[in-house]
Structure formats: C-alpha cells, structure tokens
Amino acid sequence: MMSMNTYEIIIVGGGPAGLAAAIEAHKGGSQKILVLERDRELGGILMQCIHNGFGLHIFREELTGPEYAERFIREMESLGIEYRLDTMVLELRDDRTVDIISSEHGFETLQAKAVVLAMGCRERARGAINIPGTRPAGIYSAGAAQRFVNMEGLMVGKRVVVLGSGDIGLIMARRMTLEGAKVLAVAEILPYSGGLTRNIVQCLDDYDIPLYLSHTITNIEGRDRVEGITIAKVDATRQPIPGTEIHYDCDTLLLSVGLIPENELSKSAGIRLDPVTGGPVVNECMETSVAGIFACGNVVQVHDLVDWVTEEARKAGHHAARFAQGQLKEGSPDLVTRAGHGIRYVVPHTIRVGNLEQEVDLMMRVTEPCKNKNLVVRHGETLVKKVRKVHLTPGEMESIKIPVEKLQGLSGELNVCLEEVAHEA
Amino acid sequence: MKRELICIVCPMGCHCSIEVDATAPKGYTFSGLTCKRGEDYAIKEITEPTRMLTSTIRIEGARLPRLPVRTSSAIPKERIYECMGMINALRVTGPVSMGQVLIKDLFGTGVNLIASRSL
Numbered sequence: 455m456m457s458m459n460t461y462e463i464i465i466v467g468g469g470p471a472g473l474a475a476a477i478e479a480h481k482g483g484s485q486k487i488l489v490l491e492r493d494r495e496l497g498g499i500l501m502q503c504i505h506n507g508f509g510l511h512i513f514r515e516e517l518t519g520p521e522y523a524e525r526f527i528r529e530m531e532s533l534g535i536e537y538r539l540d541t542m543v544l545e546l547r548d549d550r551t552v553d554i555i556s557s558e559h560g561f562e563t564l565q566a567k568a569v570v571l572a573m574g575c576r577e578r579a580r581g582a583i584n585i586p587g588t589r590p591a592g593i594y595s596a597g598a599a600q601r602f603v604n605m606e607g608l609m610v611g612k613r614v615v616v617l618g619s620g621d622i623g624l625i626m627a628r629r630m631t632l633e634g635a636k637v638l639a640v641a642e643i644l645p646y647s648g649g650l651t652r653n654i655v656q657c658l659d660d661y662d663i664p665l666y667l668s669h670t671i672t673n674i675e676g677r678d679r680v681e682g683i684t685i686a687k688v689d690a691t692r693q694p695i696p697g698t699e700i701h702y703d704c705d706t707l708l709l710s711v712g713l714i715p716e717n718e719l720s721k722s723a724g725i726r727l728d729p730v731t732g733g734p735v736v737n738e739c740m741e742t743s744v745a746g747i748f749a750c751g752n753v754v755q756v757h758d759l760v761d762w763v764t765e766e767a768r769k770a771g772h773h774a775a776r777f778a779q780g781q782l783k784e785g786s787p788d789l790v791t792r793a794g795h796g797i798r799y800v801v802p803h804t805i806r807v808g809n810l811e812q813e814v815d816l817m818m819r820v821t822e823p824c825k826n827k828n829l830v831v832r833h834g835e836t837l838v839k840k841v842r843k844v845h846l847t848p849g850e851m852e853s854i855k856i857p858v859e860k861l862q863g864l865s866g867e868l869n870v871c872l873e874e875v876a877h878e879a
Numbered sequence: 880m881k882r883e884l885i886c887i888v889c890p891m892g893c894h895c896s897i898e899v900d901a902t903a904p905k906g907y908t909f910s911g912l913t914c915k916r917g918e919d920y921a922i923k924e925i926t927e928p929t930r931m932l933t934s935t936i937r938i939e940g941a942r943l944p945r946l947p948v949r950t951s952s953a954i955p956k957e958r959i960y961e962c963m964g965m966i967n968a969l970r971v972t973g974p975v976s977m978g979q980v981l982i983k984d985l986f987g988t989g990v991n992l993i994a995s996r997s998l
C-alpha cells in the first residue's frame with residue numbers, strides 16, 4: 455500500500471511536456487500519478503502563445519497554443535489523473551523525494567518511484583547580454599510582453615524596437631503592430647535570423663517592419679522610461695562599426711535573445727547537465743544521470759515545435775512507467791552520441807541498446823545554416839545512417855531515426871556529422 | 880509588373896520573382912522557385928493573399944480579463960485591420976467554450992471568429 459504522500463510517478467510542470475508525459479505514463483499502466491504546476495492553470499507557456507502554428511504533426515491541423523494545450527488537458531482530466539495548481543516544487547533529491555509548497559497545503563515532502571522533469575525554459579534576461587546605456591523602464595523580455603498583452607490585456611508600449619529575431623520576437627512584432635503600436639525595427643546580431651522564414655514573411659514583411667541582420671543595440675537613452683535606442687551594424691567579430699548607427703525615438707525595447715532550460719531543481723538533485731543544451735544529459739529513455747528521474751520538453755533542449763515536445767514527453771512518460779514497474783534495464787550505456795562536424799549537440803547523449811523497443815530517435819541542431827549536405831551517423835568508419843538534407847538551419851531541429859537492429863552489438867561512440875554530398879559521376 | 884516574394888510553403892524559403900506573362904502556361908513567369916508548389920503559392924500571394932488572424936477580446940465573468948480568439952480559416956489579407964476593429968469592439972461574458980463562434984461569417988467569406996480556449 456502506498457501512503458498518502460507516495461506516488462508512482464510525480465511530474466514537475468504542467469505544460470505540454472508534463473501533460474503528455476502524464477497521459478503516456480497512465481497508458482503505460484501507472485496508477486498513482488501526480489502533476490505539480492506552480493501556475494494558476496495547466497498548459498504552460500502555450501496559454502500565452504495565442505498565434506497559430508501548433509499541432510501540424512500531432513493533430514494534422516493548425517491550432518493556437520491554448521487550443522493545443524486544451525486538448526491534452528481534457529484528455530488528462532478524462533483519465534482522472536491527479537494534478538495540483540499553485541504548487542511550487544522547491545527541491546528535488548536523488549532519492550526521488552520532492553519538497554513542495556502551496557497556499558492550500560503548506561509545505562510537504564512527497565516520494566515517487568519515478569520523477570519526470572518538465573519545467574520548461576526561461577528567457578535570457580538583459581543582464582545576460584551586455585547593452586550599454588541606462589536601465590530605464592520599458593524594457594521587457596518578449597515572452598513577458600506576450601503574457602502581459604495576451605493574457606492580462608496590458609499594452610506594454612507604443613513605439614517599439616525588438617532585439618533578437620527568434621520566433622518569439624517576430625511573433626510579438628506582429629502582435630504589437632496589430633494592437634496599434636509602431637514597431638520600428640528588429641535588430642539581429644547574427645547574419646541570419648533564428649526564426650522561421652514563415653514568421654519573417656508573415657510577421658515582419660506583411661507589416662513592413664524592417665529586419666536588420668548583423669546589427670546590435672549600441673545605446674539606450676532615457677532616465678525613467680526608454681526614450682531612444684541606437685542600433686549599429688557589427689563586423690565579423692560582432693563589434694559595432696562606427697558610422698553605421700541608426701537612431702529611433704521609442705518607449706519600449708523587447709528582448710528576444712534566447713531561452714535557457716530551467717534546471718535549478720535538476721542541479722539540486724545532482725543531475726549532470728550538458729553545457730551546450732543547458733539541459734540534463736539523458737539516455738535513450740529520456741532518463742537523466744540520476745536513476746528514475748526522467749526529463750522532457752524545453753527543460754532538456756529548447757524546442758521550436760511543440761509537436762516534438764509532445765513526442766519527447768510521451769517517450770519520457772512511457773519509460774518512467776516502465777521504470778516504476780521495474781522493467782527498465784539499468785547499467786552503463788553501450789553507446790555515447792557525439793556531435794561531430796557541423797552539429798551543435800545531439801540528444802539523447804547515451805544509449806543502452808537493450809532498452810530500445812524499435813528505434814532510437816536522435817535529435818540535433820546544426821551550427822550554421824547550410825544547403826545540400828548529408829546528415830550522417832557513423833560508428834567508427836562504418837556508416838550507420840545517411841540522410842540527404844536540402845536545407846538545414848540552427849532554428850529547426852533535425853532528427854534521425856535508427857532502427858534497433860542497426861545498433862545491436864555496438865559499443866563506443868556514435869558520431870553525428872555533416873558531410874558533403876559526393877558528386878554523382 | 881514584377882513582384883519579389885519569399886515562398887513559405889516549405890522550409891527552403893526560396894526567394895523568387897513573379898511577373899504577369901499572358902503567353903506563359905499559367906499566365907505568369909517565375910524565377911528563383913525550386914518546385915511547382917511554389918508557383919501556386921506565388922500566384923495566390925499576388926492575386927488573393929489570405930492570412931489567419933489571431934488576437935484577444937475582452938471577457939467578463941472569467942478568471943482572466945482576455946479571451947484568445949482566431950479566425951476559423953484564413954481571411955483576405957487586406958481585411959486584417961478591419962477585422963481587428965471588430966475584434967476590439969467585441970465584449971463577451973464567460974463562460975465561453977473552445978471553438979464557440981463569436982462573430983459569424985466575417986465579410987461574407989463564410990469564415991467565423993471563434994474562441995481559442997474555454998474560459
């Protein structure tokens with residue numbers, strides 16, 4: 455018999471990752487599952503992403519964020535899975551106990567057979583990037599502005615400059631324009647945008663908002679509130695080039711300068727993190743370096759498509775249920791994945807071939823945009839898998855599925871890299 | 880007249896130009912496109928471009944002050960600001976359920992404005 459404070463599976467975070475993991479663990483036969491969410495409702499970041507573009511792969515329809523979330527919330531509720539809102543997980547330990555706090559129940563410690571981490575990510579703040587000038591009011595991260603405008607109905611400004619051309623910045627440039635603000639420019643320090651082409655066309659070009667690539671902010675003016683911003687072109691070493699400055703009179707700066715997985719809890723449990731992804735090192739089951747603690751979604755790697763978050767979370771939930779039922783084979787990995795030439799990182803980091811059911815899905819990002827390359831997986835000199843790619847960009851995650859037969863009996867490193875396409879004679 | 884476009888049908892994002900040419904099979908000549916799907920996109924973009932519109936409306940008697948809404952399918956691009964005007968004038972009282980029709984048949988297009996969540 456399990457006591458009141460003991461669960462088979464505890465899931466930290468009720469965003470799309472936590473929801474899908476809970477549903478899949480239930481389907482895998484787990485009876486006593488608990489989802490813990492610090493916010494006032496389930497759904498995570500999706501509840502503020504009111505634009506369309508979610509669910510094309512999972513539902514074959516184009517949904518908004520709240521619609522995508524609501525489908526999973528309904529399914530979870532219909533399965534009778536327990537969840538608690540306004541409940542913050544304060545600490546996680548490697549014995550799979552968690553300390554939680556809520557106004558309803560106060561402080562409690564819960565024990566689980568398996569834990570799934572699904573805390574998502576947070577935005578890089580201005581402190582993380584160095585911008586000269588004063589620090590007046592009127593500077594928001596794009597995600598915070600999105601929440602104010604879309605959920606609270608508060609407009610954050612009238613004349614806006616956006617720094618960073620990731621998808622959230624592009625989406626907010628359009629959103630602010632539709633709400634009556636003038637978006638003067640989007641400045642991107644890199645020579646390419648990390649956002650989807652579709653968002654550049656439909657969020658910027660449609661509204662005649664200029665995108666300045668290889669540009670950064672060189673000055674912010676204003677004492678109490680932002681009054682002006684200067685941007686300038688940068689050289690190959692990202693230093694501003696004198697004489698290229700453009701000045702804007704504006705009251706608001708939105709920062710869309712990247713997301714980092716939210717891993718304070720993981721650190722407290724002694725979970726090993728990958729310095730490149732910022733998320734836990736995981737194996738083929740999405741299990742972290744601590745046995746029985748699994749992770750999925752933006753806490754592992756920042757995803758651009760929620761559909762892949764759902765897939766990853768299903769995997770984590772499925773294997774967490776297997777772990778809780780004693781069905782996972784423990785022990786050291788057979789294979790370690792390695793990001794080779796042109797590849798920034800690969801998830802999962804390690805593979806125990808004996809736990810694979812059909813295939814392993816390697817997910818990765820490239821270091822730079824490029825065209826016509828082979829995405830190749832090698833074991834030593836031996837070719838394991840090769841996929842021809844016409845178009846690759848760091849903004850879009852790539853994946854390669856390798857059937858278990860191809861990995862049977864292998865040990866050592868699996869190297870993933872980009873290779874030139876040989877010219878057909 | 881020549882128009883410059885970026886095709887968004889697939890992630891390639893081909894930069895292309897399209898020009899009216901009565902002698903060409905489709906009535907236009909293209910350059911820069913990699914495949915046929917791009918041609919249909921380019922023709923639609925210069926003849927009758929459409930877009931999905933998502934926004935929020937004021938809601939009373941609910942946990943939050945704003946309800947997210949969207950058009951049930953794409954509307955003519957040049958109607959976007961007009962549609963925003965209608966959205967900004969609209970007020971509803973909760974509860975509202977996901978998919979509920981808030982404005983029927985926008986501009987006679989058969990497209991509805993619907994709620995994107997229950998609230």
Ligand SMILES: Cc1cc2nc3c(=O)[nH]c(=O)nc-3n(C[C@H](O)[C@H](O)[C@H](O)COP(=O)(O)OP(=O)(O)OC[C@H]3O[C@@H](n4cnc5c(N)ncnc54)[C@H](O)[C@@H]3O)c2cc1C
Pocket residue numbers: 466467468469470471472490491492493497498499500503505506507508509541542543544572573574575597600621622716719750751752753756757758759760761763
């Ligand atoms: C602003 C933005 C725009 C996006 N736009 C698109 C798009 O157009 N199309 C698309 O497909 N994808 C988009 N994405 C990506 C996709 O939405 C995300 O990848 C996905 O929502 C991540 O899901 P998640 O469950 O991992 O994280 P989240 O949705 O962030 O959920 C994490 C949850 O964990 C909770 N939590 C965190 N810490 C604790 C704790 N200690 N205790 C209790 N609860 C905790 C949080 O409150 C949150 O609810 C966007 C992402 C962002 C951030």
Ligand code: SF4
Pocket residue numbers: 886887888889890891892893912913914915916917918
């Ligand atoms: S023209 Fe074809 S290949 Fe190019 S972006 Fe459009 S659909 Fe993709």
